[in-house]
Amino acid sequence: MTALLQQLLQEDPAETLWIADENSKALLAGDFRFAGDLLTNRWDIAQLARHRTREIFFSDFDLAAAKKTYRRVLFPVSKEKAVAHHVINRAADILAPQGQLLLCGQKSSGIKTYAGKVAQYFGCAKALRKSGQEYLSINALPDTGAGGTRLDDSDYAQLRPLETLDGLYSKPGLFGWNKVDTGSALLAHQFGDHLPESGARVVDLGCGYGYLGSQLAALGDFHFIATDNNAAALAACARNFAEREIRGEVTPSDAGDRLESNSADLAICNPPFHQGFQVEGDLTDRFLENVARVLKSGGRALFVVNEFIPLGRKARAYFATVDLIARDRGFCVYRLAGPS
Numbered sequence: 001m002t003a004l005l006q007q008l009l010q011e012d013p014a015e016t017l018w019i020a021d022e023n024s025k026a027l028l029a030g031d032f033r034f035a036g037d038l039l040t041n042r043w044d045i046a047q048l049a050r051h052r053t054r055e056i057f058f059s060d061f062d063l064a065a066a067k068k069t070y071r072r073v074l075f076p077v078s079k080e081k082a083v084a085h086h087v088i089n090r091a092a093d094i095l096a097p098q099g100q101l102l103l104c105g106q107k108s109s110g111i112k113t114y115a116g117k118v119a120q121y122f123g124c125a126k127a128l129r130k131s132g133q134e135y136l137s138i139n140a141l142p143d144t145g146a147g148g149t150r151l152d153d154s155d156y157a158q159l160r161p162l163e164t165l166d167g168l169y170s171k172p173g174l175f176g177w178n179k180v181d182t183g184s185a186l187l188a189h190q191f192g193d194h195l196p197e198s199g200a201r202v203v204d205l206g207c208g209y210g211y212l213g214s215q216l217a218a219l220g221d222f223h224f225i226a227t228d229n230n231a232a233a234l235a236a237c238a239r240n241f242a243e244r245e246i247r248g249e250v251t252p253s254d255a256g257d258r259l260e261s262n263s264a265d266l267a268i269c270n271p272p273f274h275q276g277f278q279v280e281g282d283l284t285d286r287f288l289e290n291v292a293r294v295l296k297s298g299g300r301a302l303f304v305v306n307e308f309i310p311l312g313r314k315a316r317a318y319f320a321t322v323d324l325i326a327r328d329r330g331f332c333v334y335r336l337a338g339p340s
C-alpha cells in the first residue's frame with residue numbers, strides 16, 4: 001500500500017484530507033512528511049503525525065470535524081465495511097463540487113466493491129485501475145452533489161445500548177463491539193477476590209467500551225482512569241461512565257504512555273494481541289512496562305491474555321510477583337505485583 005499512497009499524498013497535498021486508519025501507520029513511522037491535513041481514529045497515529053502534517057484531527061472518522069471542504073479526500077480503504085461506508089458517505093459532505101474521493105488498497109481490501117458503490121452513490125462512472133499490486137479508484141463528485149442513496153454504514157456514528165452488554169453503550173468501529181470478550185469476562189470474574197481499598201485509583205488500560213471498569217465499579221467505590229488508543233472506544237467508555245455515574249477520567253494514550261507515574265493502586269487490562277506492523281514493537285511489553293511505571297509501590301495489576309501469549313514470562317521483566325490466578329477456555333489471568 002505504501003508506494004501508491006505516498007505517491008498520491010504528494011500530489012496536491014494542500015487540497016487533500018488523508019483519512020488514516022491503521023493501514024497508514026507504516027508510512028508515518030518513517031520520515032514521511034505531508035503538507036495537507038490528516039484525520040485518524042487512532043491516537044498513536046495522531047502522535048506520529050505531529051509536526052509532519054498541516055492539521056491533525058483525532059476523531060472517530062467524523063469528517064465534519066475539519067470544518068472545511070476539500071478538493072481531494074484520500075482514503076486507503078478499511079476492511080471494516082461499516083467504517084468504509086461511513087467514510088464514503090461523509091466524504092461526499094465535505095468535498096467541493098468536482099472534488100475527488102480517492103480510494104486505494106490491495107485486492108483483499110475490498111476496493112473493487114467499494115469503487116462500484118462509490119460510483120453508484122456519486123452517480124459517476126466506476127473508475128478503477130491497477131497500480132503494481134494495488135488498486136486506485138478516483139471518483140469526482142458531481143456539481144449537484146451525490147445523486148444516489150447513501151451506503152449502509154450500520155448507523156456507524158451512533159452509540160447504542162446493547163442487551164448483549166447488559167445495557168452498556170457501544171458501536172461498530174471498536175474491538176468486539178457487540179459482545180463481551182471471553183477473556184474479559186474471565187478477568188471480571190476474579191475481581192471479587194482481588195478488590196482494592198475503597199477509594200482506590202484504578203487504571204483500565206485498553207478500556208474499549210469500558211466493560212472491565214464497569215464491572216469493577218459495580219463492586220465498590222473506586223476512581224477510574226480509563227484509556228485507549230481508539231477514538232470510538234473512548235467515546236463509548238465515556239458514555240458508559242456517565243450513564244452509570246462511574247467516577248473517573250477517560251483519556252487517550254498509546255499503551256498508557258501519557259498516564260502519570262506512581263498514581264494507581266490497581267491496573268486491569270486485556271491487552272490487544274494483534275501486533276499490526278513491526279514498527280509498533282511488542283505491544284504487550286509496552287503495556288506491561290507502562291503499568292509497572294503507573295502503579296504506586298504496593299499496587300498490583302490483573303491481566304488476562306490468550307494462553308499462547310507468554311505474559312507470565314514477559315511480566316517477570318517488570319514485576320517481582322507473577323501469579324497465574326485463573327485459566328479457562330484458552331485464557332489466562334495473571335496477578336502482577338512489586339517492581340522486578
Ligand SMILES: C[S@@+](CC[C@H](N)C(=O)[O-])C[C@H]1O[C@@H](n2cnc3c(N)ncnc32)[C@H](O)[C@@H]1O
Pocket residue numbers: 044175181184205206207208209210211212227228229230233253254255256269270271272273283
Ligand atoms: C482486547 S481489547 C479489550 C477491550 C476492553 N478492555 C474489554 O475488556 O472489552 C484491547 C483494547 O486495547 C486497545 N488498544 C489497542 N492498541 C492500543 C494502544 N496502543 N494503546 C492503548 N490501547 C490500545 C484496543 O482499542 C482495544 O480497545
